[in-house]
Amino acid sequence: MRVHVALTPADASGLALDGWAAIAVDVLRATTTVVAACAAGCVRIIPVTDSGAARERAALFTAGEVLMAGERGGEPIPGFHLGNSPLEFTPERVRGRTILLTTTNGTAAMLGAGSAGAGAVAALTNVSAVARWALAQGRDLAVLCSGDDGSFSLEDAVCAGLLVSRYYATRIGDLRHASRWARRLARKGHSADVDACLRRDVTDMVPVVEADAIVPGPAASAPLGTEGPRQKASCAVIGAVRAPTPPAQFPEGSPRTAGPQPRDVLRLALPEGSPRTAGPQPHDVLRLAVPEGSPPTAGPQPRDVLRLAVRPGGRFGRGARPPSGDPSR
């Protein structure tokens, strides 16, 4: 199954969507408004290109049956019943009604989705449900972000990313067939590499860029979404000390780069009183990873978390440079 994410309207131009499932996204605000209107019990929403088209279509309905809604420049259109705020689309206003909607960017994406074999509307407010809908279609999938006057829009990209990640959540392995480059690698005899790459979250290692090199960085082991001192306190801390028996994060023999080397990387997350092990001990630890005075939280406290950033010879500092004469320079 193919998946195409159009981050701007230009990315979608020329796409022939017959037979595809297509999803329109305009988080701020048109698709969020459409989701709200449907949840509030409207009968249907008809996206139209402009206010003239809305008035023409409205004339075909009996009074009271239809509402004209939309915006230009973010403001309601004079003479329309509703603007483009999801908060306006309450059951009291829209239940049982047909809504003619025209907005600056969002309705174009909705009209695009309407040209596909199956179309739907996504916002952050319904992203998981839409991913389930997309899976049930069993079709190639196009996500059509509305963007911002032709440009990239972050909130639509975030929604598209969540949508696609939910779509693939339990089926990462499907990328073996869905990705064109995966297929080509397999044909060239590199299937084992494809398998090695298509594994999710098998390490906490975050390589970070320092000057002109990428070096092993601190592991971010706290669950996503838990921020602040507690998260910092629960992070394993990486330092740059040469030690006799460091737990290697990368195989020996990795090519040398400037800065700390893979074998220099140590994880220090031992609570006080843990049995001694070879290598650096808690009392070797020198730098606090959390600012003094951070508010207390349950669990490990900032003062429990320490960054090890000293090299033999007593040099301090994150990403301490190798001593002069070091062959890696």
Ligand code: MLT
């Ligand atoms: C749009 O279609 O451009 C919008 O939904 C703009 C807005 O009203 O926030």
